[in-house]
Amino acid sequence: MPEKIIIQRAEFENTLRRMAYELVEKCGGLENVVLVGVHRGGVWLAYRIATIIQAERGHELPRGELDINLYRDDLSRIGYHPEIRRTEVPVPIDNAFVVLVDDVIYTGRTARAALDALMDLGRPQKVLLCVMVDRGGRELPIQPDIYGVKVPVDSTGLIEVRFREIHGEDAVVVRPRS
Amino acid sequence: MSFPERGLIGIRALRREDIELILRTARSMKDISKRDVKKVPALRGKTVANLFFEPSTRTRTSFELAAKRLSADVVNFSPSGSSMAKGELMLDTVKNILAMNVDALVIRAKPEGACEFISQHVDVPVINAGDGMHEHPTQALLDALTMEEQFGTLDGLKVLIVGDILHSRVARSNIYLLKNFDIEIRVCGPPTLIPRGIESMGVKVFYHLQEALEGVNVIMMLRIQMERMQGGHFPSIHEYSKFWGLTAEILDRHAPPDAVVMHPGPLNRGVEITPDVADGARSVILYQVENGVAVRMAVLYLVVGGGR
Incomplete structure (x- = not known):
């Protein structure tokens, strides 16, 4: 299976735009809303969504970042040590409307870990899950509230979400796991 | 290993x-x-x-x-x-x-x-x-973290270690660590407490504190262990602190204004470091503990x- 492009460029941007609108709608406005991106794809996605909202609504959403590795359920099984990046949320999340942002949802285990990490930082009033790609294959009862595209991919495939700021292009790509 | x-x-x-x-x-x-x-x-x-x-x-x-x-x-x-x-x-x-x-x-x-x-x-x-x-590897690592926080990077720093270099595991681990970076390492203390041949590790040796302080970024004061006095390494505590103790006056006169003072603890106040330096604005000793x-x-x- 060669690399296959699911969406790119204008379609990618339009998808982000739709997600941003949906986010504003589901949060009932922008008051009290905090975007928290999961390292690393989620951090970039949160940045892009915040940029669109800033341009459209003139409102700068506070953005935080979350490293979930210390909350993984397989830490004692995997044979390596995932590097721990910063967890930093610039505003208190107590009673806030937190939108948890990640690039891809698969088993749901990352989202579970992210929820636990979030709860250790405070007690949000509500948490929404927003992802660019839902690739199916859930192992936990966790579903995204907002998603960009649904692309069923089995365990032999890999989804890559590329951002122009980092990878030089905007694209969602499926390729074989190497 | x-x-x-x-x-x-x-x-x-x-x-x-x-x-x-x-x-x-x-x-x-x-x-x-x-x-x-x-x-x-x-x-x-x-x-x-x-x-x-x-x-x-x-x-x-x-x-x-x-x-x-x-x-x-x-x-x-x-x-x-x-x-x-x-x-x-x-x-x-x-x-x-x-x-x-x-x-x-x-x-x-x-x-x-x-x-x-x-x-x-x-x-x-x-x-x-x-x-x-x-x-004492974790001590050297926390020292490096503290230096990096203070100056943004380890490369390019000048680090001075003062005191009983000979018996100090803190000094040894620090030298091993700092050698991995582009750092000028200086040691200073009584000749009896500087290991022979330490220059071969790329370390500059000083016997006078005032000279050693010129141009440094980090001053690491080691704890003098009282039992070393019995070993005849130096004549008296008083003499040690007169020549190698860090006072506010020496610090202000000879070290650059942005140099920071570190100490692995526990402090012998008034021996290797005076209280006004240990508790002063340039002391990062409690950051070391936190790190x-x-x-x-x-x-x-x-x-x-x-x-x-």
């Missing part, structure tokens, strides 16, 4: 990328200690044994807090009130603790090489918390976390 699978016996065996990984991880760990909930589940279900065959309160407490903030269970063992007093061998003690299914050992012991020796006889990782005059917990969390995570 490779890091991190077998633990952390000394800085000497580490490569620059190992050191950088530990420091990056420590920076992330630092935030955890500042939250309301100072705990993450990374080492849930793991047990860490602190075996301190030599007395220590601060290092032991620091390791204990680090392990607990990662959700590991901690057992503390120190010789007083144990069967060590009845003459049990160190290795027997270790094997007894291990028979209780412990996942890692943090060891402080008097004989140089004790941690290395023990690690060859057990199949869990060993972290050296100070072995005699040999190494100690973060560095030990990083090392425990890298050594104990992850499968094997």
Whole structure:
């Protein structure tokens, strides 16, 4: 299976735009809303969504970042040590409307870990899950509230979400796991 | 003996990328200690044994807090009130603790090489918390983290270590660590307390504190151990502090204005450092203590976390 492009460029941007609108709608406005991106794809996605909202609504959403590795359920099984990046949320999340942002949802285990990490930082009033790609294959009862595209991919495939700021292009790509 | 699978016996065996990984991880760990909930589940279900065959309160407490903030269970063992007093061998003690299914050992012991020796006889990782005059790796790492925080980078710094270089595991580990970076390392102290041939390690030797202070970024004052006086290494405490003690006056006159003062503790106030310097604006001593917990969390995570 060669690399296959699911969406790119204008379609990618339009998808982000739709997600941003949906986010504003589901949060009932922008008051009290905090975007928290999961390292690393989620951090970039949160940045892009915040940029669109800033341009459209003139409102700068506070953005935080979350490293979930210390909350993984397989830490004692995997044979390596995932590097721990910063967890930093610039505003208190107590009673806030937190939108948890990640690039891809698969088993749901990352989202579970992210929820636990979030709860250790405070007690949000509500948490929404927003992802660019839902690739199916859930192992936990966790579903995204907002998603960009649904692309069923089995365990032999890999989804890559590329951002122009980092990878030089905007694209969602499926390729074989190497 | 490779890091991190077998633990952390000394800085000497580490490569620059190992050191950088530990420091990056420590920076992330630092935030955890500042939250309301100072705990993450990374080492849930793991047990860490602190075996301190030599007395220590601060290092032991620091390791204990680090392990607990990662959700590991901690057992503390120190010789007083144990069967060590009845003459049990160190290795027997270790094997007894291990028979209780412990996942890692943090060891402080008097004989140089004790941690290395023990690690060859057990199949869990060993972290050296100070072995005699040999190494104190987590101290050097917390010192490096503190320097990096103060100056943004380690490369390009000039670091001065003052005091009993000969007997100091802190100095030794620091020199091993700093040599991995583009750092000018200076040592200063009485000639009797500077190891012979230390220049071959790329270290500049000074005997006069005033000269040594010119142009430095970091001044690390070592603790003078009173028992060394009996060894005839220097005539009196008074004379030591007159020539090698750091006072506010000497600091202000000879060191650059942005130089910071470090000390591994515990302080001999008025001997190697005067109280106005220890508590002054340029002292980063308490940051060192704070960074100690973060560095030990990083090392425990890298050594104990992850499968094997």
